Amino acid sequence: MNSLYPGLTIGKATRDAYGEALKALGALHDDIVVLDADLAKSTKSYDFGQAYPDRFINVGIQEANMVGMAGGFASCGKTPFISSFASFVVLKGFDQLRMAVAYPNLNVKVCGSHGGISLGEDGVSQQSVEDIALACALPNFVVCMPADEHEMRAAVAAAYAHKGPVYIRSGRPKAPLVYKETPSEFQFGRADELRAGTDVTIIANGMLVGAALVAADRLAKDGIEARVLNMATVKPLDDQAVRRAAAETGAIVVAEEHLLTGGLG
Amino acid sequence: MLHESKSGHPGGSLSAVELVTALYFGGFLRYDVADQDSADRDRFILSKGHGVPVQYAAMAEAGFFDVAELKTLRKIDSRLQGHPVKGSMPGIEASTGSLGQGLSIGVGMAMASDMDKMDFRTWVLLGDGECQEGQVWEAAMAAGHHKPSKLVAIVDANDFQLDGPVDAIITLDPFAAKWESMNWVVREIDGHDMAAVCDAFSWAESQFRPVCIIAHTVKGKGVSFMEHQNSYHGVAPSDDELARSLAEFDVATLEPTLVTSGNGKGVSK
Numbered sequence: 001m002n003s004l005y006p007g008l009t010i011g012k013a014t015r016d017a018y019g020e021a022l023k024a025l026g027a028l029h030d031d032i033v034v035l036d037a038d039l040a041k042s043t044k045s046y047d048f049g050q051a052y053p054d055r056f057i058n059v060g061i062q063e064a065n066m067v068g069m070a071g072g073f074a075s076c077g078k079t080p081f082i083s084s085f086a087s088f089v090v091l092k093g094f095d096q097l098r099m100a101v102a103y104p105n106l107n108v109k110v111c112g113s114h115g116g117i118s119l120g121e122d123g124v125s126q127q128s129v130e131d132i133a134l135a136c137a138l139p140n141f142v143v144c145m146p147a148d149e150h151e152m153r154a155a156v157a158a159a160y161a162h163k164g165p166v167y168i169r170s171g172r173p174k175a176p177l178v179y180k181e182t183p184s185e186f187q188f189g190r191a192d193e194l195r196a197g198t199d200v201t202i203i204a205n206g207m208l209v210g211a212a213l214v215a216a217d218r219l220a221k222d223g224i225e226a227r228v229l230n231m232a233t234v235k236p237l238d239d240q241a242v243r244r245a246a247a248e249t250g251a252i253v254v255a256e257e258h259l260l261t262g263g264l265g
Numbered sequence: 266m267l268h269e270s271k272s273g274h275p276g277g278s279l280s281a282v283e284l285v286t287a288l289y290f291g292g293f294l295r296y297d298v299a300d301q302d303s304a305d306r307d308r309f310i311l312s313k314g315h316g317v318p319v320q321y322a323a324m325a326e327a328g329f330f331d332v333a334e335l336k337t338l339r340k341i342d343s344r345l346q347g348h349p350v351k352g353s354m355p356g357i358e359a360s361t362g363s364l365g366q367g368l369s370i371g372v373g374m375a376m377a378s379d380m381d382k383m384d385f386r387t388w389v390l391l392g393d394g395e396c397q398e399g400q401v402w403e404a405a406m407a408a409g410h411h412k413p414s415k416l417v418a419i420v421d422a423n424d425f426q427l428d429g430p431v432d433a434i435i436t437l438d439p440f441a442a443k444w445e446s447m448n449w450v451v452r453e454i455d456g457h458d459m460a461a462v463c464d465a466f467s468w469a470e471s472q473f474r475p476v477c478i479i480a481h482t483v484k485g486k487g488v489s490f491m492e493h494q495n496s497y498h499g500v501a502p503s504d505d506e507l508a509r510s511l512a513e514f515d516v517a518t519l520e521p522t523l524v525t526s527g528n529g530k531g532v533s534k
Binding site for chain 1: 361
């Protein structure tokens, strides 16, 4: 039991699960190359680098160049997974993501760690509340923000299986578990109803899915039955799930670590 | 082409004619028009994407597509956009035109070539003004560190950028020293001296480390009223200017003299 998420177990940070899943994936697929921009120990791509040093490139503090290089690798048949903080790889690498990855529809997987404001005390330069809007504006990109370690593992596997660019946002703090194990039915673009309800729907993603479940428990004590939808994929959006929620519950509340403009809300 | 489309960048295309011609027809850029997507083809990235008319012309001449298609440049539904678009046709290896990006892509390709023990080489043609972009130096620094064995950066140093002379806007000096300081080997040549261009490309192929060729060129080369005149950076020739240009070239003697050989390696007939 913990005070922030009563009723939920705290699991690993999604960034830790990303690193573990990437390393595991590396054992299966030698077309995977991993690039990081001097934050490998924070994004957790470091573990892949230790296991597969010949397929790991630390480009130094050069986000724009890293994205361009990834485009070059991908156009030669590699599957690059590149990572940095969300606010650096997406914001500093945006034009490169657009020209070298998105429009050519290349098979590059981008992980932005330390997403949202939950990374905490490092302040506004490190926090990222614009990355989802920018990533959603990139043609051909899938944009995904897993809720917990289990969903992150599923998302990393799905990102590899998907042919085309994918943006995954991970978080720094340990995340409350909303799944018991890796969700086998995970698919990009499909919302997951974690709690049934008819009075209101809370649509959330990332760490706020756990918070939404906690909120729904509290509402139940007041006689309000809230549906909770985990909208891990922001693009493509499961708009049918949104329409059903609006029709069946009459009200929707969105919880996300992002600005109102351009995010899930 | 540019007259037909009534827009485009003649100056920076003409300065690169010898460089691009030597690549496609001098036996340096390895391609096979019968197997345009082959994994071991050399990669050519035109990082100074606004110069793409000269690349399209070379590609048509080499047999990537019909010469007649050149007249569709910049027109609606054409594959020949005003700047290169990866995916528009084989042989266009990167989307460029947002300056500064091509070398990074080339570094990735060159490292992929080494990683897979492939033979293909990556050639990146940059503009000198373009080298004001910080990303060029990120890529140069990364290549200087990782030292991919088959990467050639060619700078079409025509001394001008859109707003005026490079030296008057932001000087690149000391230019060769910048590359050398990042562990590149550098050679400076006259980019209109075909023998010197070919010699430099041969030398580049023998280095097995990142090579930079600084080709000193003249913007608008070959058209007397465009040479050194930066007003033709992004302005297509008028009817009269087209006629005067073609007269200077004596077009009757310029009928195709360059073809690709059966093995797909560009050679001069």
